[in-house]
Amino acid sequence: MTGFKSDFLRTLSERGFIHQMSDETGLDDLLRTETVTAYIGYDPTASSLHVGHLMQIMMLHWFQATGHRPISLMGGGTGMVGDPSFKEEARKLMTVEMIEDNIASIKRSFANYIDYDKGPLGGGLMINNAEWLRPLNYLEFLRDVGRHFSVNRMLSFDSVKTRLDREQSLSFLEFNYMILQAYDFVELARRYDCRLQMGGSDQWGNIINGIDLGHRMDTPQLYALTSPLLTTASGAKMGKTASGAVWLDADLLSVYDFWQYWRNTEDADVERFLKLFTTLPLDEVARLSALGGSEINEAKKVLATEVTAILHGRKAAEDAAETARRAFEEGALAQGLPTVNVPAGELEAGLGLLAAFVTAGLCASNGEARRQVKGGGLRVNDVVVQDEKRVLGTADLVEDGVIKLSLGKKKHVLLKTA
RNA sequence: GGAGGAGUGCCCGAGUGGUUAAAGGGGACGGACUGUAAAUCCGUUGGCUUUGCCUACGUUGGUUCGAAUCCAACCUCCUCCA
Numbered sequence: 001m002t003g004f005k006s007d008f009l010r011t012l013s014e015r016g017f018i019h020q021m022s023d024e025t026g027l028d029d030l031l032r033t034e035t036v037t038a039y040i041g042y043d044p045t046a047s048s049l050h051v052g053h054l055m056q057i058m059m060l061h062w063f064q065a066t067g068h069r070p071i072s073l074m075g076g077g078t079g080m081v082g083d084p085s086f087k088e089e090a091r092k093l094m095t096v097e098m099i100e101d102n103i104a105s106i107k108r109s110f111a112n113y114i115d116y117d118k119g120p121l122g123g124g125l126m127i128n129n130a131e132w133l134r135p136l137n138y139l140e141f142l143r144d145v146g147r148h149f150s151v152n153r154m155l156s157f158d159s160v161k162t163r164l165d166r167e168q169s170l171s172f173l174e175f176n177y178m179i180l181q182a183y184d185f186v187e188l189a190r191r192y193d194c195r196l197q198m199g200g201s202d203q204w205g206n207i208i209n210g211i212d213l214g215h216r217m218d219t220p221q222l223y224a225l226t227s228p229l230l231t232t233a234s235g236a237k238m239g240k241t242a243s244g245a246v247w248l249d250a251d252l253l254s255v256y257d258f259w260q261y262w263r264n265t266e267d268a269d270v271e272r273f274l275k276l277f278t279t280l281p282l283d284e285v286a287r288l289s290a291l292g293g294s295e296i297n298e299a300k301k302v303l304a305t306e307v308t309a310i311l312h313g314r315k316a317a318e319d320a321a322e323t324a325r326r327a328f329e330e331g332a333l334a335q336g337l338p339t340v341n342v343p344a345g346e347l348e349a350g351l352g353l354l355a356a357f358v359t360a361g362l363c364a365s366n367g368e369a370r371r372q373v374k375g376g377g378l379r380v381n382d383v384v385v386q387d388e389k390r391v392l393g394t395a396d397l398v399e400d401g402v403i404k405l406s407l408g409k410k411k412h413v414l415l416k417t418a
Numbered sequence: 419g420g421a422g423g424a425g426u427g428c429c430c431g432a433g434u435g436g437u438u439a440a441a442g443g444g445g446a447c448g449g450a451c452u453g454u455a456a457a458u459c460c461g462u463u464g465g466c467u468u469u470g471c472c473u474a475c476g477u478u479g480g481u482u483c484g485a486a487u488c489c490a491a492c493c494u495c496c497u498c499c500a
Contacts (some may be wrong), residue, residue, distance in 0.1 A: 100465055260454080267455050294453040328454055368447085377448040408447080410454055 006031035012225075014282060015275040017059055019201045019228040024209060027223040030195065031068070035120045038063055038196035038225075039180065039188055041129070043079050045100035048249030051107055053277055054259040055227050059198050060124070061113040067281075071194060072110055074103045076179055077133025096130075103128060112311050125192065127163035132187050134178060145183050148216040149209075154178065157205040157255040178206055185210030189219040193364035196223045230276075232269055248311055254338045255312045259320035260410065271298050278306035284325040287338070327412060339402070341418035350391040353380070360415060362407040372407065379406040 004010040006028050012018050021027060030036055041251040042049065049057070060070035076099045107126055110116075114124040154175065185207070188194035197207045207224040214222040246261050247253040265273055271289035274280060280288075280302075288299035290409045301321060308317035335404035340360045342351065351359075357378060363369040372378045373388040380396065381404050392415075396403050403415040 005465095264454060270455090294455090296455080297453055300453095300455080324454080365465065367465060367468090368463085370468085372448060373446045375461060377462095406450090 004028050008063055011062050012059065015062075017055065017062075017227050017274060017276065019226045020204055020224075021226075022208070022224040023221075025227070026221065027196065030223070031066075035068055037069045037071060037121065037188075037192050037194040038198060039073045039127075039185075039194050040198045041073040041075055041078075041184065042106070043075040044099050044106060045067045045079060047102045047105045048247040048252050049106055050245035050247050052245070054248070055230055056199065057110065057113050058277060059225075059227060061279075064114055064119050064124055067120050069119065069124060071125045071127055071188065071192065072114065073184065073188065074106070074126065074128045076100070076103060076128035076130030078129060078177065099130070104113055105249060109311065127188070127192075129180075129184050129187075135186075141183075142319060145179065145186075145213065145217075148213055149179055149182075151175075153210075175396075178209055181206045182209040182213040185290075186214050186217050186219055187221060189214055189222060193220075195220060198225045198227070201226045201229050232266055237382060250275060250312060255308060255316045256320045256323055256336060256338060257316065258312070259304045259324060262307050263324065264302055264410070265300055265303060267296055270296060270303060274299070274303050274306075277302065279310070280306060335400070337404075337412045337414050339414045339416050341416050344417040347392065347397075347417050348394055350393050353378075353385060353390040353392060354388060354413060356392050356403075357405060357407070360405050360413040362405060362411060362413055377408055380404070382406065391404060 004013055004024075007017075008031050009024075009028050038060075040060055042053065042056075057072075060072060063070045076096075081098050103126075107116075110126065116124045116126060151256075157178075185194070185197050199207060199208060204224065204226050207226065209225055211222045213218075246258065248258075250258075262273070262277075271285065272287045274288060275282070278285075288302055291299050305317045305321050308320055312320075319336055327337065340358060342356075353373075354363075354366040357363040357368060357369040357372075362378075363372060369378065370388050373385050374382055378385040380390075380392065381398055392403060397417075398404070401416065404412060405415055406412045
């Protein structure tokens with residue numbers, strides 16, 4: 001099915017990672033004959049990456065697994081500018097400390113996918129583009145790099161064209177963003193002999209800019225590879241839920257919730273996700289994807305456990321699976337559900353039901369909790385709540401000393417006294 | 419610098435003095451049906467100490483018994499001209 005000779009491209013192609021490439025044969029030959037270095041850039045705007053980044057992370061993972069050296073490039077320099085594409089939001093300028101903290105915390109997640117200590121060429125690298133971007137001198141930069149960019153050509157890029165067609169403002173800052181990213185590629189080529197940049201399909205134009213700049217600044221031939229924009233079968237963006245992004249960091253999203261996210265995959269997405277987000281062999285993927293009807297639930301459990309195992313470890317993933325099995329299939333009170341502590345005194349004094357659900361993080365406000373009661377969406381210890389004025393007390397504690405609060409059928413929190 | 423246009427709830431978008439917490443749609447959440455899926459149907463969708471009160475239609479003032487709606491200034495964005 002694929003004509004690629006290199007392990008890396010064959011794997012990516014078989015598993016559905018490839019959207020667009022520059023010079024397929026050239027890159028294929030390079031990967032087959034040399035140990036190559038490639039990078040993907042990430043902006044450290046939060047202390048954790050989320051599921052939307054996962055496909056790119058998996059590409060780096062496969063890159064290393066097939067005998068090459070991946071670089072995860074943190075946008076410590078570009079992060080100082082702030083991403084202009086969300087211009088509605090009050091753009092907090094991030095301090096250097098925040099950026100460094102975020103990078104450190106992101107690295108913990110990355111370390112589950114990429115080995116930074118061992119591997120071809122001494123293992124993967126995590127590099128911060130602040131290294132070379134922060135010391136830049138504006139005039140020198142314009143003369144050395146800026147002169148290679150033609151505004152005419154930049155205006156012809158799709159990413160820009162749609163903006164102009166929609167009559168939305170395109171700030172000068174955004175032009176600089178493209179240029180900085182192009183410059184990153186050249187710097188990485190010079191410093192680390194990095195030859196390939198990967199990214200989402202929206203990054204194509206930026207990556208191509210880097211390749212062009214490389215030509216003009218005499219780097220070796222550079223290459224681009226982009227992945228398709230990932231949406232669920234019903235068209236939603238990946239990684240968004242009611243409670244926000246599906247974070248990779250266990251501090252921001254419990255292992256159990258992460259597992260649940262994958263467990264709730266739509267039928268039509270199962271095969272695709274197994275290929276993209278697990279390392280299961282393709283014949284196993286084919287077997288699981290062939291399951292029909294309700295049997296496909298088995299495939300979803302495997303998907304959830306495998307994806308979770310890579311990130312949080314096999315043991316934690318299996319615990320999450322077991323917690324889910326008990327909670328859903330036996331209706332039992334399962335340990336391992338997310339737990340929220342309340343002071344013992346508060347419960348003895350009587351804790352208002354609405355407040356309890358807000359404290360547990362299941363409802364955003366008392367008003368929302370009230371509405372959910374009307375809609376029959378709240379349960380205490382698996383009993384549907386009828387009365388919004390109900391007060392929880394120590395009598396509601398079940399054998400393990402917890403109260404189980406549920407919103408809908410899937411979201412459960414254990415309330416524990418502390 | 420000049421002329422015109424626009425800023426509404428999570429998003430899009432109606433509304434041009436009085437049952438307007440603001441039509442409609444999307445999204446989201448809950449319920450029903452299922453398989454912890456999709457599709458479909460129903461409900462909900464500012465906050466609170468909820469027969470009531472408070473906060474909301476770019477910002478700040480003003481007119482009025484009463485304003486998202488009228489007036490003024492300011493801010494932001496867009497279009498055309500220079």
